[in-house]
Amino acid sequence: MDGIRAFFEMDGYGVYVWPAFAVTAIVLIGLALASLRTLRDNEETLESLQGQRRRRAPVAGGQADGTDGDGR
Amino acid sequence: MHRFANPNRFLRLTARILPWCALATAAAFIAGLYLALGVSPPDYQQGESVRIMYVHVPAAWMALSVYSFMAAASAVALIWKHPLADFAAKAAAPIGAGFTLIALVTGALWGQPSWGTWWVWDARLTSVLVLFFLYLGYIALVNAFDDPIRGAKAGAVLALVGFVNIPIIKFSVDWWNTLHQPASITRIGAPAIHSSMLTPLVLMALAFAGYFVCVLILRVRNEIAGRKIRALRLVQAQG
Numbered sequence: 001m002d003g004i005r006a007f008f009e010m011d012g013y014g015v016y017v018w019p020a021f022a023v024t025a026i027v028l029i030g031l032a033l034a035s036l037r038t039l040r041d042n043e044e045t046l047e048s049l050q051g052q053r054r055r056r057a058p059v060a061g062g063q064a065d066g067t068d069g070d071g072r
Numbered sequence: 073m074h075r076f077a078n079p080n081r082f083l084r085l086t087a088r089i090l091p092w093c094a095l096a097t098a099a100a101f102i103a104g105l106y107l108a109l110g111v112s113p114p115d116y117q118q119g120e121s122v123r124i125m126y127v128h129v130p131a132a133w134m135a136l137s138v139y140s141f142m143a144a145a146s147a148v149a150l151i152w153k154h155p156l157a158d159f160a161a162k163a164a165a166p167i168g169a170g171f172t173l174i175a176l177v178t179g180a181l182w183g184q185p186s187w188g189t190w191w192v193w194d195a196r197l198t199s200v201l202v203l204f205f206l207y208l209g210y211i212a213l214v215n216a217f218d219d220p221i222r223g224a225k226a227g228a229v230l231a232l233v234g235f236v237n238i239p240i241i242k243f244s245v246d247w248w249n250t251l252h253q254p255a256s257i258t259r260i261g262a263p264a265i266h267s268s269m270l271t272p273l274v275l276m277a278l279a280f281a282g283y284f285v286c287v288l289i290l291r292v293r294n295e296i297a298g299r300k301i302r303a304l305r306l307v308q309a310q311g
Contacts, residue, residue, distance in 0.1 A: 021109075023178060
């Protein structure tokens with residue numbers, strides 16, 4: 001038990017070290033989760049929009065997704 | 073290079089890269105954290121507080137690197153008008169802002185035990201705070217336009233103008249008297265740090281860099297999806 005306690009206290013520097021690692025974890029994990037969630041939401045929206053389009057005009061040619069074949 | 077900058081090719085390529093990138097990042101984080109918190113020795117002067125270095129230094133490196141990446145992408149976007157370069161710059165900004173915030177907060181938490189103060193208005197700290205505001209300003213500017221292409225263009229100009237701050241940050245510790253110490257790793261000659269501390273530092277730096285690549289891929293994919301949604305909605309609105 002004393003070993004664990006010493007590990008967290010870090011000679012009294014624990015009050016600085018642990019918040020530093022905690023802030024890092026919160027910012028990095030938060031940003032990654034937020035990025036994942038918006039990506040998932042947008043991909044869902046895109047899929048439903050494309051689905052509507054396909055239903056309405058099943059043989060529509062050309063690319064209306066903002067990119068031509070060459071990506072420009 | 074243009075072949076790889078095709079959005080659809082980017083989507084295919086990154087779909088394959090992303091799992092490996094995430095795996096490598098996780099491995100580097102686990103190994104780095106284990107060495108940084110468990111194995112590496114306390115500093116003979118700073119004691120255990122030196123462990124803050126393992127998050128502070130990689131975050132500060134990435135804060136500068138991501139801005140440089142953003143400025144380079146902005147230059148490409150302005151010169152060659154490539155949409156993927158705009159997406160990359162826009163996608164990188166919040167990640168860079170996050171790294172800068174980490175560098176500032178962990179720096180304050182390190183400053184208190186080692187300098188006796190959370191904050192001083194010296195050249196290094198102030199220029200990094202300016203970097204944080206540059207990131208926030210860029211994000212606000214890019215999103216302030218109804219037309220995303222105009223927003224990206226305005227943002228690109230800001231990113232390039234703001235790049236002047238990067239050498240100021242880098243050399244601030246040499247040009248002015250600051251409380252902040254000068255570079256110990258990226259200096260001429262061998263790094264002034266023992267391998268028992270250098271190894272976890274390098275691992276954490278790799279983990280941060282891997283994290284950037286992974287989240288950048290997610291955010292660029294999101295930008296591409298957003299642009300497609302916009303185009304489809306415009307087509308819908310027109311009839």
